[in-house]
Amino acid sequence: xxxxVIRRTQASPAAYVFLIVVLLASAFPLWWSFVIGSKDAAAxxxxxxxxxxxxHFIQNAATVVTTVPFWKALGNSIIVSTTVSLLVVLFSAxxxxxxxxxxxxxxxxxxxxxxxxxxxxxxxGIVPLFIVMSKLGWIGSLWAVIVPSAVSAFGVFWMTQYLQxxxxxxxxxxxxxxxxxxxxxxxxIALPAVRPGAAMLGLFTFIATWTNFFWPxxxxxxxxPTLPVALQQLQAAYFVxxxxxxxxxxxxxxxxxxxxxxxxxQLVSGIMQGAVKG
Amino acid sequence: xxxxPAWRRRLTRADEKASPYAYISPFFILFGVxxxxxxLYTAWVSLHKWSLIGGxxxxxxxxxxxxxxxxxxxxxxxxxxxxxxxxxSVPQIIIALLIAAALDSNLRGRTFWRMGVLLPYVLAPVAVxxxxxxxFGDKFGLVNHxxxxxxxxxIQWHKEVLPSHVAIATMVNFRWIGYNALIFLAAMQAVPRDxxxxxxxxxxxxxxTFFSITIPQLRATIIFVIVxxxxxxxxxxxxxxxxxxxxxxxxxxxxxxxxxxxYQLGWTQKNFGRAAAVAWMLFLIIVVFAIINFLLTRxxxxxxxx
Numbered sequence: 001x002x003x004x005v006i007r008r009t010q011a012s013p014a015a016y017v018f019l020i021v022v023l024l025a026s027a028f029p030l031w032w033s034f035v036i037g038s039k040d041a042a043a044x045x046x047x048x049x050x051x052x053x054x055x056h057f058i059q060n061a062a063t064v065v066t067t068v069p070f071w072k073a074l075g076n077s078i079i080v081s082t083t084v085s086l087l088v089v090l091f092s093a094x095x096x097x098x099x100x101x102x103x104x105x106x107x108x109x110x111x112x113x114x115x116x117x118x119x120x121x122x123x124x125g126i127v128p129l130f131i132v133m134s135k136l137g138w139i140g141s142l143w144a145v146i147v148p149s150a151v152s153a154f155g156v157f158w159m160t161q162y163l164q165x166x167x168x169x170x171x172x173x174x175x176x177x178x179x180x181x182x183x184x185x186x187x188x189i190a191l192p193a194v195r196p197g198a199a200m201l202g203l204f205t206f207i208a209t210w211t212n213f214f215w216p217x218x219x220x221x222x223x224x225p226t227l228p229v230a231l232q233q234l235q236a237a238y239f240v241x242x243x244x245x246x247x248x249x250x251x252x253x254x255x256x257x258x259x260x261x262x263x264x265x266q267l268v269s270g271i272m273q274g275a276v277k278g
Numbered sequence: 279x280x281x282x283p284a285w286r287r288r289l290t291r292a293d294e295k296a297s298p299y300a301y302i303s304p305f306f307i308l309f310g311v312x313x314x315x316x317x318l319y320t321a322w323v324s325l326h327k328w329s330l331i332g333g334x335x336x337x338x339x340x341x342x343x344x345x346x347x348x349x350x351x352x353x354x355x356x357x358x359x360x361x362x363x364x365x366x367s368v369p370q371i372i373i374a375l376l377i378a379a380a381l382d383s384n385l386r387g388r389t390f391w392r393m394g395v396l397l398p399y400v401l402a403p404v405a406v407x408x409x410x411x412x413x414f415g416d417k418f419g420l421v422n423h424x425x426x427x428x429x430x431x432x433i434q435w436h437k438e439v440l441p442s443h444v445a446i447a448t449m450v451n452f453r454w455i456g457y458n459a460l461i462f463l464a465a466m467q468a469v470p471r472d473x474x475x476x477x478x479x480x481x482x483x484x485x486x487t488f489f490s491i492t493i494p495q496l497r498a499t500i501i502f503v504i505v506x507x508x509x510x511x512x513x514x515x516x517x518x519x520x521x522x523x524x525x526x527x528x529x530x531x532x533x534x535x536x537x538x539x540x541y542q543l544g545w546t547q548k549n550f551g552r553a554a555a556v557a558w559m560l561f562l563i564i565v566v567f568a569i570i571n572f573l574l575t576r577x578x579x580x581x582x583x584x
Contacts, residue, residue, distance in 0.1 A: 011383035018380050023394040026456060029409045030401065032420070036412065048418045095305040104298035110306075117309065121509055121564055123537075124557040125316025127323055127550050131333075132316065148312040156305055179290075182297035211402035213516045214537075218545065228404040232520065235408060239523035242412045249405045256400040264393040271396070271457060272464035 030253065037247030044243055060247040067237055067244070069223060070251070073230035077255075080145050080216075080226060081209040085202040087150035093198055096159025097190045101172050102182070111160065117153040126218065133219060140221040149209055155201050158274075162197035163190060200270040203263055210256060227252045317561070323554035330548035342555035346543075352556070354531055355539040356563075358443065362518070362535065363511040365447035366454075371503060374455050375496075378462035379488060392463075395456030406449045407520035411436075414445040436522060442533040449517045458503050465499035466492060501575045508567050512560065513537050536560050 031051075036044065039054035064070060098104070099111050129148060130139075138144040167190060175185045191198075213228040220229055234248040260267070324342050327335030346352045377395055385391055398406070413420050414435035422432040435441045469492065477487045493500075515537040519525045526542065527534025534542075536556060544553030 011380075011385045015380040015383050015385070018376070019385075019391050019394075022377055022380075022456075023391070025452075026394055026397045029406070029413070029452065030397070032413065033405075033409050049420060049423050091304045091308070094301040098298040098301035102294075102298040102301070104295075107298070110302065114305075117313065119505070119509060119568065120313070120317065121513055121561060122313040122317060123513055124561045125313065125320055126540075127544055127554045127557060128316035128319035129312065130330075130544075131319075131323075131550075132311075147308070151305055151308040151313065153305075153309065181290075182293050182301075186301070207400060211400075211404075213402065213404045213519075217519075218541070228402050228516075231402070231404050231408065235520060235523050245408055246412060249408050253401055253405055256402075260393075260397065260400045264396065265389055267399070268389070268392045268396055268460060271460040274464070 030250075030257075033246035033249045033253075036242050037244075037250050039243050041241055041243055056243070057247065057250075060244055061251055064234060064244055064248045064251060068230045068233045068248070069225065070230060070248075072223075073225045073227045074255075076142060076224065077210055077227040080142055080149075081206045083146050084149045084209045085205040087146070088152045088155050088205045089198045089202045091150065092152060092155030092159040092201060093191065093194055094186070095156045096161075096163050096194070097186050099156070099160040100163035101167060101169070101190065114153050114156050118157060120153075123214065126215065129215075130218065139219060140224060142220075142224075144219045145212075145216050145226065148215065149212070152201075152205065155205070158201055159194065159197060161274075163194055166197065167193040200266065200273070203266060204270060207256065207259075207267075320554045320557050320561075323550055324552075324558050326551055328550040328554070330544065330550055335551075338551070342551045343559070346552055346555050346559075351531065351534070351539060352536075355527075355534050355536045358439075358518075358527070358531075358533055359512055359514065359535045359537075361440075362443045362446050362450075362514060362533070363508070365443055366450035367504065367507050367511055369447075370451045370455055370458060370507065371500065373451070374458035374503075375462055375493075375500075377455065377459035378466055379492065381459065381463045382466045392460060395459055397456070398453045399457050401453065403449070403453060403516035404520050406453055407446075407517045410445060410449045410452070411521050414441075414448075436528070437532070439532045442521070442528060446514075446517050446521060446533055450511065450514070454507070458507075461503060462496060462499060465496045469495045497576070501572060504571050504575055505568050508571050509564055512564050512567060515541070536563075 034057075035051060035053045037060055038057035040056045040059075043054050043056075095114075099107065099114075133139055133144045136144075138147075171189055171193075172185060175189055180188075211228065212226075213232070216226045217229050217232060220226065222229075222233060225233065231248055231252055235245055238244045323334075325337060325339060327338050329335065381388075381391055381395070415422070416432065416434050416436050419435065421435070426432065433441045435445045473491050473495070474487055477491055482490070514535050518527055518533045518535050518538050519541075521533060522528065525538075527538045537560070540553050540556040540560065543549050543556060
């Protein structure tokens with residue numbers, strides 16, 4: 001492995017210059033929203049193109065959190081994203097365990113079905129989904145956001161692949177010979193083995209759910225939003241005053257920025273191991 | 279070890295037979311209810327008069343389809359969707375490949391660069407749309423200011439059709455380029471290094487090896503990225519919805535996409551029948567696009583490898 005790395009072509013100065021430009025472009029929009037979000041409207045009119053932040057961030061933030069139900073939205077986003085991630089990981093680990101390590105009729109066909117559904121744009125079923133939710137009386141409820149997101153064909157596929165590699169068949173056999181039930185085998189052998197893959201899946205599901213807008217926007221009430229829906233409300237209230245809108249953008253991006261600082265390395269390796277768009 | 283009693287053996291056998299189905303059932307039941315059923319039922323709704331408030335009405339056959347297809351709005355939305363999709367997917371893949379090639383060289387501080395290109399991914403599309411809507415402001419936007427410094431007249435990013443598409447495509451590109459670059463990087467690292475050494479011995483330069491070794495070797499990955507970005511790109515909603523505060527896709531529907539149109543039919547006009555018809559047609563368009571993409575990319579890539 002080491003030898004391979006050393007033999008790779010040495011990075012040219014041009015590669016560094018190019019990557020520095022890319023990194024500046026990556027970070028600039030976030031910096032820009034901090035700059036604008038920390039000024040008052042008068043300062044923006046005076047010098048709209050300065051890259052230096054102003055001193056009004058806290059004041060603007062105080063206006064933002066009282067204009068839209070910010071704390072409610074933050075709480076809802078935490079509840080929804082956490083619950084969805086846990087459910088997706090659990091259901092995917094269960095199905096992945098069965099597909100990877102148990103023998104049953106229809107296994108091959110069902111697995112092909114799962115893989116095929118990964119490409120199906122289920123978002124286009126929103127009209128009937130809305131009808132179903134109204135029949136259940138769930139319109140405006142967080143359940144209406146959580147339940148439809150709790151399944152992921154990609155998650156099942158990912159866990160199946162992970163378990164095929166991470167868990168030797170001999171371990172399953174040995175556990176059977178010892179008289180362990182399937183549940184016991186799943187709980188004390190498969191689940192511990194799948195932990196790193198599960199963490200990765202959970203991380204990507206969390207981000208995808210946190211940033212999801214379309215369906216929550218349709219189904220949730222203005223008084224009970226998630227963060228992206230609250231951001232839309234902020235825009236509706238203050239479109240012309242970008243100091244407040246972009247202040248809200250920074251506030252709402254902060255939790256994922258913190259997550260990125262701690263888990264960015266894992267995200268990079270997750271994508272490189274084959275995680276797919278959420 | 280004492281032989282197990284008969285009931286115990288039967289229990290074990292029942293466990294082995296039934297358990298697999300129990301383990302896969304949460305996924306399949308839930309997927310059936312919230313994924314497959316709504317998608318298929320969309321076709322049923324689209325054949326009826328159906329209102330958001332009043333519910334199911336009379337069976338009208340294909341009337342919702344002919345109504346929608348008879349409106350210029352549908353064709354306008356289709357045109358906008360395809361235009362934004364092309365403006366976002368083509369540059370996205372080219373730039374992502376270039377970044378991946380740069381990341382694939384022997385860099386100092388690899389993790390830093392890789393994390394850096396991924397940063398935009400953790401920003402919500404809604405947030406990205408708001409930031410870029412400001413940057414692309416018609417009057418006081420930073421982009422127009424910078425263009426002015428090099429002597430270009432201000433562009434009406436929120437009024438003219440093509441500039442608004444460029445702005446929206448820029449948001450998509452911003453969020454996904456780094457992500458796709460990492461996918462390409464992983465594929466590049468799987469290319470056997472001997473290929474490059476052989477090319478080096480033959481006197482091929484960096485550019486030459488990139489086109490005649492790296493790209494053909496990445497064929498499967500490129501197809502994968504194109505197909506997933508087609509499925510996502512043709513359903514685009516968040517960015518055009520947030521590009522102004524009204525969310526209708528511009529005063530003259532300059533950037534109204536099909537999903538935005540679908541939303542407007544269903545939830546503003548409360549006409550679920552027509553919304554379902556648009557959803558079903560968009561579904562078919564996505565399938566057709568995915569197949570065309572797949573065939574095209576396969577052909578181009580296999581030509582390249584010859």
